Amino acid sequence: xxxxxxxxxxxxxxxxxxxxxxxxxxxxxxxxxxxxxxxxxxxxxxxxxxxxxxxxxxxxxxxxxxxxxxxxxxxxxxxxxxxxxxxxxxxxxxxxxxxxxxxxxxxxxxxxxxxxxxxxxxxxxxxxxxxxxxxxxxxxxxxxxxxxxxxxxxxxxxxxxxxxxxxxxxxxxxxxxxxxxxxxxxxxxxxxxxxxxxxxxxxxxxxxxxxxxxxxxxxxxxxxxxxxxxxxxxxxxxxxxxxxxxxxxxxxxxxxxxxxxxxxxxxxxxxxxxxxxxxxxxxxxxxx
Amino acid sequence: xxxxxxxxxxxxxxxxxxxxxxxxxxxxxxxxxxxxxxxxxxxxxxxxxxxxxxxxxxxxxxxxxxxxxxxxxxxxxxxxxxxxxxxxxxxxxxxxxxxxxxxxxxxxxxxxxxxxxxxxxxxxxxxxxxxxxxxxxxxxxxxxxxxxxxxxxxxxxxxxxxxxxxxxxxxxxxxxxxxxxxxxxxxxxxxxxxxxxxxxxxxxxxxxxxxxxxxxxxxxxxxxxxxxxxxxxxxxxxxxxxxxxxxxxxxxxxxxxxxxxxxxxxxxxxxxxxxxxxxxxxxxxxxxxxxxxxxxxxxxxxxxxxxxxxxx
Numbered sequence: 001x002x003x004x005x006x007x008x009x010x011x012x013x014x015x016x017x018x019x020x021x022x023x024x025x026x027x028x029x030x031x032x033x034x035x036x037x038x039x040x041x042x043x044x045x046x047x048x049x050x051x052x053x054x055x056x057x058x059x060x061x062x063x064x065x066x067x068x069x070x071x072x073x074x075x076x077x078x079x080x081x082x083x084x085x086x087x088x089x090x091x092x093x094x095x096x097x098x099x100x101x102x103x104x105x106x107x108x109x110x111x112x113x114x115x116x117x118x119x120x121x122x123x124x125x126x127x128x129x130x131x132x133x134x135x136x137x138x139x140x141x142x143x144x145x146x147x148x149x150x151x152x153x154x155x156x157x158x159x160x161x162x163x164x165x166x167x168x169x170x171x172x173x174x175x176x177x178x179x180x181x182x183x184x185x186x187x188x189x190x191x192x193x194x195x196x197x198x199x200x201x202x203x204x205x206x207x208x209x210x211x212x213x214x215x216x217x218x219x220x221x222x223x224x225x226x227x228x229x230x231x232x233x234x235x236x237x238x239x240x241x242x243x244x245x246x247x248x249x250x251x252x253x254x255x256x257x258x259x260x261x262x263x264x265x266x267x268x269x270x271x272x273x274x275x276x277x278x279x280x281x282x283x284x285x286x287x288x
Numbered sequence: 289x290x291x292x293x294x295x296x297x298x299x300x301x302x303x304x305x306x307x308x309x310x311x312x313x314x315x316x317x318x319x320x321x322x323x324x325x326x327x328x329x330x331x332x333x334x335x336x337x338x339x340x341x342x343x344x345x346x347x348x349x350x351x352x353x354x355x356x357x358x359x360x361x362x363x364x365x366x367x368x369x370x371x372x373x374x375x376x377x378x379x380x381x382x383x384x385x386x387x388x389x390x391x392x393x394x395x396x397x398x399x400x401x402x403x404x405x406x407x408x409x410x411x412x413x414x415x416x417x418x419x420x421x422x423x424x425x426x427x428x429x430x431x432x433x434x435x436x437x438x439x440x441x442x443x444x445x446x447x448x449x450x451x452x453x454x455x456x457x458x459x460x461x462x463x464x465x466x467x468x469x470x471x472x473x474x475x476x477x478x479x480x481x482x483x484x485x486x487x488x489x490x491x492x493x494x495x496x497x498x499x500x501x502x503x504x505x506x507x508x509x510x511x512x513x514x515x516x517x518x519x520x521x522x523x524x525x526x527x528x529x530x531x532x533x534x535x536x537x538x539x540x541x542x543x544x545x546x547x548x549x550x551x552x553x554x555x556x557x558x559x560x561x562x563x564x565x566x567x568x569x570x571x572x573x574x575x576x577x578x579x580x581x582x583x584x585x586x587x588x589x590x591x592x593x594x595x596x597x598x599x600x
Contacts, residue, residue, distance in 0.1 A: 003398040089322065100311065119530045121551045122551075122576045123327070125558040125573065126337060127326070130325075160327035162319045238418075239419075241417070256424075259420050263417075
């Protein structure tokens, strides 16, 4: 089907669909953005009008009362550590499965495949209990690794979701011609050096795709921080926003400002890197 | 496509490479450790705890009760309500999320002006946290200050008295609509990837043979898209079956459990409430695991059967 060969009414109808859908997406986000730049009085008297003058008072106050500096620090810590962790362990595992012959190769691959079929939400109760048990063991052994009310619990759970990354990166390693490694080996490179300096750079497209995929996933995840983190100093952005809503029910101009503070950084990053992000999320899911 | 992609095109594992198994195990060990301890172990836990009456205080109170939890489910109206809502979610998303995504994928791939811009706009909600979207729609759907009701009043209509999310019948559909609003752009991208993989020549030659745009789309494009459509449908239904964040932020499962879905019900029973029923919540989680696996297998099987019918 070629668009410009369609009849005029059909073309107009299609444009109408596209514009209606685009407005339905953009309007809520635009309303949120400009409302957070209004003064309280203006929000009260004309909730849908554009601001007559731009005011950052609600944004500033939401940043303060919502403790957004802390929320961002917590979210960044959990997402960055989890992504670095899971990508590192998955890349090495994928390489081991892609390039080495040994009896357990096939069974191990199938074992990792199981994780693709498990809805992680279903594991919430035993996962929480497991962390409680490990926490009490650590306390009994006087180890300084708290797992209850600790970002570590979230990170460890995230790092168990390696199936997709292993399968995705393994398939990419298999598609790389072995001659490149063999050449490095002839030159006397050690196995780990080959992985680091030859194979990882070659597999960078797959590794980057997975990094984006997992980062967006971890950044937006709400359930697991909700399960593990009960202290307000540990809250991530979704958790903080949720509590902010409960606390300032009547001050909704402040609440909308808080939403903007949570939504705009990801939107800006998306605007800057939309191609990479679109491709990363789509390719990651299609591997499913 | 699916099978060959999963295994990288070589069913038997590596075709080239080395035989130092010990080094390979050293490479695999860290991922194996985290995966086994924090995913497989809780999965086993789910299977075991689901057959107990554990309330979660200590293991000494744990007693195996056989199928009692599953019998309790049969008589638990909230369990059935939660599953009914989740299945409603799956059905509506398969119909509308995949449907709308397919429509827009086909329109945008035919090359209208600003196709790339529209595409990117449709994807925006997918990168925003569901909690932000849930709270934002709480404002837009509010009975007094929300734009939806204000627009309705402007044309002389009235929204539900306690708001769209305050009804016990419509609220689920409102949550589903927000879910689709957020996700259809993503589904559309999956289908666009599929459309771009279709060889141009096929459509070209049919076009030269005088096929209309409608025939081209229904007879050539959509049949050739079926594998990607199946993958998109499976992803869409799994996503819909385990929805949590939006329900939690939009309705909290209420009023009176009317919008409870399976995962919010498990959370509320197992971790959210004051009196937690770990055994029962976990038994429901076990049912959820089986339903999701069954649903995916069913869709892939139907697709394969359908393909057989077409090629015969």
